[in-house]
Amino acid sequence: MNRHPHRSIGTPLDRVDGPLKVTGGARYAAEYGAEGLLHGAVVNSRIARGRIIAIDSDAACAVPGVRLVMSHLNRPPLAADDDSYEDEDSADGSSFRPLFNDRVLYNGQPVALVVADDLQTARYAAALVTVEYATEPHATDLRRQLDDALPAPAELPGPRGDADGALASAPVRIEAQYELPVEHHNPMEPHASTVIYQADGSLLVHDKTQGSQNSQSYLCHVLKLEPTQVRVQAAFIGGAFGSGLRPQYQLPLAAMAALMLKRSVRVALTRQQQFTFGYRPRTVQRLSLGADAEGRLLGLVHQVTGQTSRFEQFTAHVAEWSGMLYHCDNVRLTYRLVPLDVYTPLDMRAPGAAEGVYALECAMDELAWAAGLNPLHLRLINFTALNQNLGKPYSSKALRDCYSEGARQFGWPTQMPAPGTLREGEQRIGLGMATGVWEAMQMPASASAALAPDGSVVVASATTDIGTGTYTAMTQIAAETLGLPPEKVRFVLGDSSLPQAPLQGGSFTVSSVGSAVREACLALRQTLLEAARQLPSGPFQHIADDQVQCSEGHLQAASSSQRIAFTELFQRYGSLQASATAHPSALRQRYATATHSAVFVEVAVDEALGTVRVRRVVSAIAAGRVVNPKTARSQILGGVVWGVSMALHEASLMDHGLGRFMNHNLAEYHIPVQADIGDIRVLFVDEPDAVVNPLGSKGVGEIGVVGVAAAVANAVYHATGNRIRELPITLDKLL
Structure with missing residues (x-):
């Protein structure tokens, strides 16, 4: 037709x-009602490693309205006791199962669930549950345990050429270490599951999830149920950013309680409990770049060390971008993991790229200044139409258009003023830019x-x-x-x-x-x-x-x-x-597919206070055919805000003596407010692509984040001459 x-x-x-x-x-997961609905409150561990010796729930059970205190001592025997199951986003290792046994694997681990007629009673009774532990020494500080790093089960491309030899003979060289902190997703809607117990014994579940069928298969496995006995719905989700990729612990807890009581049960996590499961992992990255006198890359080494739990080996695609974004014939990429007494990290929007491209693009900026080149010019002369990791051409790559149109609309200078020389009164002005990349999958x-x-x-x-x-x-x-x-x-x-x-x-x-x-x-x-x-x-x-x-x-x-x-x-x-x-079509196999961006940033740094304000951002995106420019623009706007937040605000701070996050709330876990965000201009360049899929669409969820933090950090350097390599860039580091 x-x-x-x-x-x-x-x-x-x-x-x-x-x-x-x-x-x-x-309606969201915690807003569905049912006749006789009960409410659960989670009791979390207060130690980072050890065993549960005893749980005293007598005082909680004596509270009127309490229906159940569930722990590893009385959980349903239906729960799976093997390690054969992996959810769709699981890491290598043994997936965490709440209330599995007496082992405490991390601080904040759920150790009991109190179920009562209403939420207030459940939370009050949960506070009366006392747990006796036998503690064991724990380690939660990546920096202090770097010597314990092990090779990660990452799918890295093998080395090409002789990166170390090329670096040793390169006329221009830089070597730098970059560090990113733990970040937590903190969607507006906390995680919750409402499990409605049906007359036939089946479960209708309203869950905060990014995959209803993933949650269904998870419950069927861990509770040994048939798919016909579990139906999971998630009509609306108040943000997730990766936190709903894996079933979180409120889901099996609510389902186990519903099966035990043959009643409908809701378990909704508090904001503080949002800090007791997955997160963007802390990473330490070392970049070595070598170039000739014209700025062409001769050698590149990217070494990543990240943290993981002791029971799973979580890896993200952190280093691969350094082998594909620019042309370089001599590349070596490594990825190591440090097992710690923490929960397993989890994919967070643009997982791996947000971290890896930050380090790469800051290193490229350092190389540009070392070579006496405009940072934009350095990227243009190292442009590649080939993904050298795969040895395949890109199906489309309108990155040059992103550079040219973004620079034009931003007003990027042909001749860069020296760092620390642009001023407006008490404000030091800085300009920074970076490239972004994300894979276009189907x-x-x-x-x-x-x-x-x-x-x-x-x-x-x-x-x-x-x-x-x-x-x-x-x-x-x-x-x-x-x-x-x-x-x-x-x-x-x-x-x-x-x-x-x-x-x-x-x-x-x-x-x-x-x-x-x-x-x-x-x-x-x-x-x-x-x-x-x-x-x-x-x-x-x-x-x-x-x-x-x-x-x-x-x-x-x-x-x-x-x-x-x-x-x-x-x-x-x-x-x-x-x-x-x-x-995916067979034609895709012959090509590499990716979205790209160019991000341009202007910052103002107060000379006396060290405060940083991002005054304006231009983000130019090449993402194939855009289905809805209005919602796509909103996605990029949100990504830019998150990138600013990575650069200047976000960090989950842990008390390593306790192994517990201290700023587990939205008052002390800093994210930008409206007053922190300046002018953001989003533009999409034309990028026809008949290979990527029949729609020609590449997606825009992730690409808006990637590169923004690096562009901000590079602009701060240009404003002050002070290179901050550990995020977030706070006034104490600048001063």
Whole structure:
């Protein structure tokens, strides 16, 4: 069939779920009720390592309204006692299972759950539970344990060329160490699970998750249930950023309590408890760069050391970017892990790239100044159209356009003023820039499409919407494919019973689920045409597929006035539907696929106080075809704010004597407020890509973060002449 004339993709459409969100109609995991719903409060360990000797719950059980105090001593025998299961985002090792045994693996570990008639009673009774521990020596400080580092199970490319030899003979060399702290996700909606116990003994679960089917399979395994006994829903999610990729401990706790009591149970974590599971890990990175007199890279060594738990080996893609972003024939990348008495780290938005590209782009800035080159010029002369890690060309890479258009709109100088020379009164002004990169992935995904009586279409997939605009983007893809206005499409998501979808993460939802939605709608369009050909009048019996298009709720012959309404087809045949599964094409195997960006930043540093203000940012993005420029711009704006936050604000501070995070709240875990953010300009460059997927879309969730922290750090150096290599850049470090 011909492409229909109705255009939805590329239109800055308002969020279709916006009215529900702003009126309170959107319900989140902790907002679903049930008759006789009970509430759980978690008791967390107060030591970092050791064993539980005794748990005294008598005082808690004596409180009126308390229904259960659950611990490793009385948890359901259904819980799995083996290590064979891995969730979709698990790390190498033995996954943590709450209340598994008497071992304490980290400070903050859940050791008991108190279930009561209401939340206040549950929390009060939880405070009465006393736990006696046998403590063991613990280690939680990455810096002090660097000698314990072990090779990480990371999929790094092997060394190419002779990096050490090239560095030794390079006319221009720099070597520097960069450190990033632990960061916690802190989405607006804390993690919660409402487990509704059904009359037949099955569970209907409303969970804060980035994958309803992942949570379903996890519960089925650890509680030895059949998939028909567990249905997980996640219609709305108040931010996740990776914290919902793995099932967090409130989910199995609530499910175990519901099965024990045969009652509906909700467990919602407090803000403080948001600091008792995964996080962006602390890393120490050493970069060595060597270049010739013109600035061409001759050798590069990137050594990463990160922290992990003692029971899992968490790795992120931290070092790979240094082998692919610029042309360099002599590269060596290493990644080591230090096992500590902490919980396992977890992917956080742009995992690995946010850390690794920060170090690389700061090192590139240092190399530019050492070589006497404009930092932008250094990047341009090292541009590569080939991913040397893979030995493959990029399917598209409009990074040069990002550099040129971003520099033009920012006003990047051709001749850089010397560091510390730009001033406005008491303010020192600095300019910094960096490159960003993120992989453009596609995962297998499925979707269904069904015709409704009024001629509208209901499209469904088990994907989620963590605030990124999935409802809206999928609506637009379906609307364009079927020639309908967006208001005639309803997209249903966030239910484990719907067609299979991968976890929402990695910026691949539009590429993966969007491709499946397109395929399902194409299949429905063919189903409608076949139905029309069966009509007695048969207006389309002798018209080829490619001579029929969908337009405004009709099948329309391209060469005549013959048409038939979707509503007429429904009246005749009832609900017509189709489903499809989309896979990455074989063509992708011949190419590397990635999004890119160029970030330009201006800062003002108060000479007397050392305070830093990011006055303006220009972020130029090459992300293929943008489905919705409005929501995509919002994604980049949020990413830039997070990058500023990484550079200047965020750090989870641990008392290593206790092995416990001290600033586990939003008063002391610093993130930017509105007054901290200056002008942000987002621009998308044109980047056609027929390889990456049928939509030509690469996704924008992650790329907005990458490179921003480095651009801010580079601007601070330009303002002050003081190179701060440990984030966040706070006034004490500057002074």
